[in-house]
Amino acid sequence: MNKARIATTWLDGCSGCHMSLLDIDERLVELAEQIELVYSPLVDTLDFPEAVDIALVEGAVGNEDDLKKLQLIRKQSRLLVALGDCAVTANVPAMRNAFKLEEVLRHVYTATASSQLQLPKEEVPPLRDRVRPLHAYVEVDLFLPGCPPPSEAIFFLLSELLAGRIPDLSAKSRFGA
Amino acid sequence: MNHSPASRNSQENTPPPRILTLQIDGQDLSGRADETILEIARQNKIHIPTLCRLDGLSGHGGCRLCLVEISGQNRPVPACLTYPQEGMVISTASQRLQDYRRKILELLFSERNHVCAVCVSNGHCELQELAVELGLSHVRYEYLHPRLEVDGSHARFIRDPNRCVLCLRCVRVCAEVEGAHTWDVMGRGISSRVITDLNQAWGSSQSCTACGKCVQVCPTGALSEKGTSVAEMIKHRHFLPQLLAMRTNRRE
Ligand code: SF4
Ligand code: FES
Numbered sequence: 468m469n470k471a472r473i474a475t476t477w478l479d480g481c482s483g484c485h486m487s488l489l490d491i492d493e494r495l496v497e498l499a500e501q502i503e504l505v506y507s508p509l510v511d512t513l514d515f516p517e518a519v520d521i522a523l524v525e526g527a528v529g530n531e532d533d534l535k536k537l538q539l540i541r542k543q544s545r546l547l548v549a550l551g552d553c554a555v556t557a558n559v560p561a562m563r564n565a566f567k568l569e570e571v572l573r574h575v576y577t578a579t580a581s582s583q584l585q586l587p588k589e590e591v592p593p594l595r596d597r598v599r600p601l602h603a604y605v606e607v608d609l610f611l612p613g614c615p616p617p618s619e620a621i622f623f624l625l626s627e628l629l630a631g632r633i634p635d636l637s638a639k640s641r642f643g644a
Numbered sequence: 645m646n647h648s649p650a651s652r653n654s655q656e657n658t659p660p661p662r663i664l665t666l667q668i669d670g671q672d673l674s675g676r677a678d679e680t681i682l683e684i685a686r687q688n689k690i691h692i693p694t695l696c697r698l699d700g701l702s703g704h705g706g707c708r709l710c711l712v713e714i715s716g717q718n719r720p721v722p723a724c725l726t727y728p729q730e731g732m733v734i735s736t737a738s739q740r741l742q743d744y745r746r747k748i749l750e751l752l753f754s755e756r757n758h759v760c761a762v763c764v765s766n767g768h769c770e771l772q773e774l775a776v777e778l779g780l781s782h783v784r785y786e787y788l789h790p791r792l793e794v795d796g797s798h799a800r801f802i803r804d805p806n807r808c809v810l811c812l813r814c815v816r817v818c819a820e821v822e823g824a825h826t827w828d829v830m831g832r833g834i835s836s837r838v839i840t841d842l843n844q845a846w847g848s849s850q851s852c853t854a855c856g857k858c859v860q861v862c863p864t865g866a867l868s869e870k871g872t873s874v875a876e877m878i879k880h881r882h883f884l885p886q887l888l889a890m891r892t893n894r895r896e
Contacts, residue, residue, distance in 0.1 A: 602782060
């Protein structure tokens with residue numbers, strides 16, 4: 468049997484959803500036999516590969532790099548899962564949307580800084596004006612809310628997908644779970 | 645604002661209420677003419693989602709989650725404010741109603757900043773529970789992210805308009821049960837806000853008795869007790885039926 472090609476990544480998030488993924492614990496071994504992890508913060512690959520079966524995306528779209536990555540992921544994955552509240556609602560990262568971007572930058576890099584820092588311009592991707600959820604930019608196939616989604620829910624999601632079923636996730640997690 | 649539902653039958657020598665027959669979701673039922681479609685549905689274990697409705701307070705009809713369809717009428721009506729008529733045929737869960745209800749929830753979520761993960765009411769919130777109940781996996785509308793100030797001026801309570809759904813339970817419980825009428829509504833449509841006294845800091849309100857009834861009936865984290873952190877605000881609503889029952893007994 469061909470192993471399912473799985474990719475995971477985080478954009479504007481805290482990596483908590485990936486922690487929850489790892490919390491699946493020993494059942495990860497069970498999953499590992501059926502999958503090939505082709506891209507993830509947990510493996511070494513640098514470039515997002517082609518022909519991915521399932522992409523789990525944590526985090527919202529907050530900067531230009533997030534958006535570029537997301538568009539590539541969408542192009543090269545059969546199923547895209549918005550994993551967790553930041554991906555689904557933009558959640559905490561979007562709390563800056565109530566303020567102007569310049570205000571946010573000034574506040575973080577100068578007003579509250581202990582030393583004379585400057586606004587970062589090089590080597591970091593520019594922030595976008597507003598933080599938005601994944602489905603504001605690309606088609607999302609499945610939404611698993613939660614901050615983070617319980618590992619039980621992530622396990623259910625993956626096992627159902629691997630069994631060739633599109634799971635009903637409504638009772639498995641909720642916003643803020 | 646309507647008068648309290650408790651007063652509907654309180655006059656003496658009123659004739660016994662008329663009993664009507666009607667149909668809800670294919671079930672033949674009977675119900676009193678002075679009870680709303682929502683009440684009759686509940687007595688028959690037919691669940692209709694609600695948000696602004698709270699037993700013991702007057703009907704408001706603001707949230708529209710309880711919309712039902714009546715045969716022969718094109719426009720859905722709120723079950724919490726509509727009284728039955730003889731032979732009415734009502735449906736509570738059509739595809740159209742479920743779509744409307746989900747859209748209403750999506751609009752509520754997108755209109756303010758309901759960041760469940762960092763909310764005092766996380767896990768004890770009626771808005772959050774409705775999202776689960778109605779299978780809302782994501783919000784299709786653009787989030788508005790309005791900039792709203794939290795009011796921490798009161799000695800015991802906090803008002804966070806970011807989480808307010810304009811159910812007006814606070815307004816009603818304060819006016820109808822506490823009798824203080826500290827709360828009211830300002831503005832229209834999307835710019836409506838609940839305010840204390842003449843739109844001043846809650847802590848400076850002269851009419852507020854600090855009874856906390858508004859906090860307990862608020863369905864979300866919009867009103868909370870000071871000192872509660874994420875997910876710690878658990879509301880206690882049992883005071884309301886108890887208090888109202890005690891008052892009715894005294895009157896009799
Ligand atoms: S503050 Fe709470 S009780 Fe008052 S209108 Fe807003 S959500 Fe309803
Ligand atoms: S519960 Fe009927 S309109 Fe809100």
